[in-house]
Amino acid sequence: MELSGGRFLISFDIDGTLELGDPPGRITTEMVKRARDLGFLVGSCSDRSATSQKAIWERMNMEADFISLKHMLDDVKQRFDMHRYLHIGDRDLDQMFAEQAGFDFLWEHEAYTEPWLDWLNGAGGPIAGQP
Amino acid sequence: MFRTAVHPGLWEHKGKVAAVGVGHQGTARRWDGTAENSVGAWSIAACRKAIADAGVNPADIDGLVLDTTTTTGAHWPAGREIPMDVVAKFNQTDDPLDGIAKLSGEWIVKNMPELTNVKYIMTGPGCMSACIVVAAQAIGDGLCHTSLVLKSWHNLDGRYYQGGANAEPTISGPAKWTNPWAGPASLGTATQFQRYMYKYGKSHDLMAPFMQNSRHNGLLFPEGYWAQHRPEELPAEDYINARWVAKPANLFDNDIPIMASAAYLFTTAERARDLKQKPVYILNHASDNLKARGFGGFPTLEECETACENVGTRLFEGAGLKPDDLSFENMYDGFSLFHVFHLEGLRSHGIGKGDALDAFKGDISINGPFPISPSGGNVGSGRTRFWKHTDCIQQIQGRAGARQMKLPANVGVSGGPMPTGGNFTVWGSSPD
Structure with missing residues (x-):
């Protein structure tokens, strides 16, 4: 499905980012489902x-569009032809691998307001927290 | 106290000291800040379980050997407020972090009023492996006759090994000679293993069967972290694809820090005969004291190999046994890669230098002829350095449950931590 603003992909780190992570983060299963229902990969x-x-996605009762190791984010980018790629995480390593793979990056504490929803309105500028 | 001579002779207390009780409390990934889940509370619970398991009257306990350090990488951050509500729940020593981020013998005795006759309190520095050696020798020497042997771990929120000197932009003091390369804790072991692969023509992938086996065994350890919180096997593909932390040590080669506590009840062989559980006799203990010559404090592979070989010699000679008398082995594995060095140092069942990775291709499971790490170790249950000892006791007692090895468990060996500088024990079903 092509959204009004383009094709978008969101990659979530788990521990410290998703509420089912250990430690739990602030990104709820509901937020992930909402993005999925609105057409984000x-x-x-x-x-x-x-x-x-996979066990985490089973607990969320959802099927992931992709599952990857953090240091293989660039493989995800090669698999999917999208207009925008976003990775959300809580560690310097998340930021480093996201930048190396050409993803936008949001810290977990910046992401819980779901700024990607603005993309649906054609807001194509830098996302919150980005220079 | 520590037997470090290459040929120390038969241990004078062979078969005269026995383990009879086991108690575990935990696990958790991190402390939740409550008094009931503090490292102190868990230590008390573990001790009481060990006492009950052994069927000993607490008033008969006259010894306590423990490690007063309860972490290697989660030290209480400077300036962080101490939760005095937690402190107030216990009979405190003059150190408010006692029972929260460290553990003294005084604190244990103050908070276990049933221990009315403890007269011998001693530290086993750094590891349950050291506590066991100290307690065994102390009982053998008559310094006490019935001792709790305790090791506990706390873990705080935040990242492991990221505080203290590691958070500073430069290194000063003595550490400038030992930590010149920065890098994670596994760097030294990774460097040794890189040399090992070159020397013997091996590859990191060959570790996969050992890692799979260890995780599988860990999932059969009800007290372990993975069994309790994340019951996931570790397929070879998952292991091989994991991110390098210090190549060739990947994420799974580095053990996961957790909170847990374990206690054992040791006593003399004579007293053990009348207790609730089958005695597991200590046939010998041995330690390594090799000082690395290499710059930066990292032992070279060859120094590791020499140290492990010396330990193997000491262990078997001191126990009056041959390497092939071993029924199973539970040497340390956190980091997983140096399990190879420990195993080869034992020279048991035809596994000599350069052979371990090939041995892992065979049946190393609990159903095989020579189970490798039937405890699952730190790989299988989290970073405590004590699963291996518990497993030795339980295997020989026939109480290892789903982990119980198929063949008779008559003689086991455990110990660690590092290939250089560790403490090791030979356990037996018979005092002879």
């Missing part, structure tokens, strides 16, 4: 193994 990129990430 959503998945996880974490240091957790693929097996462990």
Whole structure:
């Protein structure tokens, strides 16, 4: 599905980012589902193994569009032709791998207001927290 | 106290000291800030479980050996407020962090009023492996006759090994000679393993069967972190694809920090005969004191190999056994890569230098002829350095539950932490 502002992909770190992570983050399952229902491609990129990430998505009762290891974010970008790519995490490493892969990046504490929803209105400028 | 001579002779107390009780409390990934889940509270609970398990009258306990340090990488941050509401729940020593981020023998005795006759309190520095050695020797020497042996771990929120000197932009003091390269804690082991792979023509992927086996065994350890909180096997693909922390040490080669407490009840062989559980006899203990010559304080691979080989010699000679008398081994694995060095140092069941990774291709499970790390170790249950000891006791007692090895568990070995500088114990079903 193409959204009004384009094709968007959001990658979520798990621990410290999602509410089901350990420690829990502020991104709720409801937020992830809302993004998915609105047409975003959503998945996880974490240091957790693929097996462990799948278990998290099962607990969220959702099917991820992609699951990847954090240091393989660039593979996700190659798999999906999108207008915008966003990774959300809580660690310097999240930011580093996101930037290396050409993703926008949001810290978990910047993301819980769901700024990506503005993209649906064609807001194409830098997202909150970006220079 | 520590047996470090290359040929120390038969241990004078062989078979005269026994483990009879086990108690565990926890686990959690981090402290939740409550008194009931503090490292002090968990330590008390673990001790009481060990006492009950052994069927000992607390008034008969006259020894306490513990490690007063309860972390290696989650030290209380400077300036962080101490939760005095938690402190107030216990009979405190003059250190408010006692029972929260450290643990003294005085604190334990003050908070376990049933321990009315403890006269011998001693530290086993750094590790349950050291506590066991100290307690065994102390009982053998008659310094006490019935001792609790305690090791506890706290973990705080935030990242491990990121505080203190590691948070500073420069290194000063003695650490400038030992930490010149920065890098994570596993850097030294990674460097040794890189050399190992080059020397013996091996690859990191060959660790996968050991890692799978360890996680699987850990999931059979009801007290373990993965069994309790994240019951996930570790397929080879998941292990091999994990991010490098210090190549060739990846995320799973680095153990996960947790909170937990374990206590054992040791006594003399004579007293053990009348207690509730089958005695597990300590046949020998040995330690390594090799000082690395390499710049930066990292032992070279060759120094690790020498240290492990010396420990193997000491262990078996001091126990009056041969390497192939071992029924199973539970040497340390946190970091997982140096389990290879420990295992090869034992020279048991045909596994010598350069052989371990090939041995992992065979049946190393609890159903095989020589189970490798049936406890699952830190890989299988989280960073405590004590699963291996508990497993040795339980295997020999026949109480390892789903982890119980198929063949008779007559002689086991455990110990650590590092290939250089560790403490190791030989356990037996018979005092002879």
